[in-house]
Amino acid sequence: MHTMVDFETQLRAAGLRVTKQRLTVLDTVDRQPHSDTASILDAVRRTLTSISHQAVYDALSDLTDAGLLRKFQPQGSAALYETRTGDNHHHLACRDCGNVVDVDCTLQEMPCLTPLDDQGYLIDEAEVIYWGSCPSCSTRSQPTPDQDNQQGTSRGERHVPRSNR
Amino acid sequence: MHTMVDFETQLRAAGLRVTKQRLTVLDTVDRQPHSDTASILDAVRRTLTSISHQAVYDALSDLTDAGLLRKFQPQGSAALYETRTGDNHHHLACRDCGNVVDVDCTLQEMPCLTPLDDQGYLIDEAEVIYWGSCPSCSTRSQPTPDQDNQQGTSRGERHVPRSNR
DNA sequence: CATGTTTTCTTGACTTATTCCAGATAACTG
DNA sequence: CAGTTATCTGGAATAAGTCAAGAAAACATG
Numbered sequence: 001m002h003t004m005v006d007f008e009t010q011l012r013a014a015g016l017r018v019t020k021q022r023l024t025v026l027d028t029v030d031r032q033p034h035s036d037t038a039s040i041l042d043a044v045r046r047t048l049t050s051i052s053h054q055a056v057y058d059a060l061s062d063l064t065d066a067g068l069l070r071k072f073q074p075q076g077s078a079a080l081y082e083t084r085t086g087d088n089h090h091h092l093a094c095r096d097c098g099n100v101v102d103v104d105c106t107l108q109e110m111p112c113l114t115p116l117d118d119q120g121y122l123i124d125e126a127e128v129i130y131w132g133s134c135p136s137c138s139t140r141s142q143p144t145p146d147q148d149n150q151q152g153t154s155r156g157e158r159h160v161p162r163s164n165r
Numbered sequence: 166m167h168t169m170v171d172f173e174t175q176l177r178a179a180g181l182r183v184t185k186q187r188l189t190v191l192d193t194v195d196r197q198p199h200s201d202t203a204s205i206l207d208a209v210r211r212t213l214t215s216i217s218h219q220a221v222y223d224a225l226s227d228l229t230d231a232g233l234l235r236k237f238q239p240q241g242s243a244a245l246y247e248t249r250t251g252d253n254h255h256h257l258a259c260r261d262c263g264n265v266v267d268v269d270c271t272l273q274e275m276p277c278l279t280p281l282d283d284q285g286y287l288i289d290e291a292e293v294i295y296w297g298s299c300p301s302c303s304t305r306s307q308p309t310p311d312q313d314n315q316q317g318t319s320r321g322e323r324h325v326p327r328s329n330r
Numbered sequence: 331c332a333t334g335t336t337t338t339c340t341t342g343a344c345t346t347a348t349t350c351c352a353g354a355t356a357a358c359t360g
Numbered sequence: 361c362a363g364t365t366a367t368c369t370g371g372a373a374t375a376a377g378t379c380a381a382g383a384a385a386a387c388a389t390g
Contacts, residue, residue: 016366016367017356017357017358017365017366017367018357018358019356019357019366019367019368021367021368022367036347037347037348038346038347050369051368051369052368052369052370053348053369053370054349054350054368054369054370054371055367055368055369057347057348057349058367058368059367059368062367071240072240073238073240073241075236075237075238075244075292078346078347078348079240079347079348090280092280092283092284092286092288094286095289101284101286103280103281103282103283103284104280104281104282105281115255115257115268115269115295116268116269116270117268117269118257118268118295118297119257119266119268119300120299120300121257121259121266121295121297121298121299121300121303122297122298122303123257123295123296123297124296124297125295125296125297126293126294126295126296127240127293127294127295127296128291128292128293129291129292130280130283130286130288130290130291130292131288131289131290131291131292132283132286132287132288132289132290133286133287134285134286135284135285135286138286138287181337181338182336182337182338182385182386182387183386183387184337184338184339184385184386186338186339187338201376202376202377203375203376215340216339216340217339217340217341218377219339219340219341219342219378219379220338220339220340222376222377222378223338223339224338224339227338243375243376243377244376244377
């Protein structure tokens with residue numbers, strides 16, 4: 001959790017001007033991590049009613065470049081953003097509902113950075129997405145009528161389920 | 166390396182009709198792995214001059230569903246395809262030129278399938294992309310005038326370099 | 331090999347996500 | 361407070377991919 005003051009400090013530290021648009025975008029992404037641009041835009045407009053979509057795109061991209069946001073893009077989804085940066089965590093995505101949750105790195109610190117053979121590449125990041133079914137989707141389809149819980153993982157908010165074709 | 170006969174067999178095994186469009190798409194992807202739809206379309210048209218773009222999209226998606234192709238989509242790039250499937254290998258992508266090469270899995274067989282905490286998800290795939298600089302791009306920018314080799318990894322063919330902003 | 335059924339392909343319009351551009355506006359500097 | 365420069369607005373443009381209807385090609389059958 002961050003505060004607006006935090007964000008202001010972060011912006012200045014990054015050499016970016018402090019605008020209400022950027023503050024609001026940061027706050028929005030912080031409150032609903034793994035959001036795509038469209039839902040961020042919607043949410044931001046609840047505060048800043050007449051912000052342009054371009055300003056949101058610009059903010060997301062500037063903030064991502066500055067390292068205040070992290071951007072990732074699962075197959076078939078639009079780009080998603082989160083404020084949790086620099087800790088090399090990964091993502092777990094549901095093929096059915098598109099819901100995404102964070103998972104810490106399987107190994108320790110910055111680990112997966114080392115493939116068996118780096119072929120001369122200078123590697124600076126390992127991006128990992130685990131694909132599968134989230135608890136609610138898997139109970140729904142599996143004929144195993146066991147756990148009937150509707151886990152809190154899926155806020156069922158936006159994510160358009162991607163038909164796999 | 167595959168042969169056209171292989172592909173015909175694979176198509177039949179998958180219960181798909183054997184068409185020259187599909188055979189050509191398979192052959193094309195096999196010859197130039199990690200290609201995007203646009204360059205596949207171009208290449209296919211060198212053989213099948215008047216194939217529609219839709220037929221290529223359909224073929225790619227049907228073949229991917231059937232498991233004859235694998236699809237992945239690095240940040241900022243269009244979807245890429247390859248014929249190497251089912252071996253859980255990963256990718257190494259250059260941030261500068263966009264070139265992509267294969268890397269075998271860091272751990273052994275289907276390993277990375279297990280994050281520390283699966284949060285109730287049923288995981289079926291771990292998609293890993295290593296990001297960095299390919300040999301040619303890193304020598305060009307680094308002030309380390311050491312290795313002057315222009316490694317064979319980058320065929321410098323299509324991949325539009327993604328401006329990071 | 332002739333025919334029927336079903337899948338696949340062609341054509342062409344459409345949607346969605348994102349970017350480009352030019353002028354207006356708001357942040358920081360002094 | 362004024363000047364400079366970054367940022368934002370508004371609107372058009374582009375790229376990747378999808379939808380839909382009819383034509384054509386595959387496969388099964390007689």
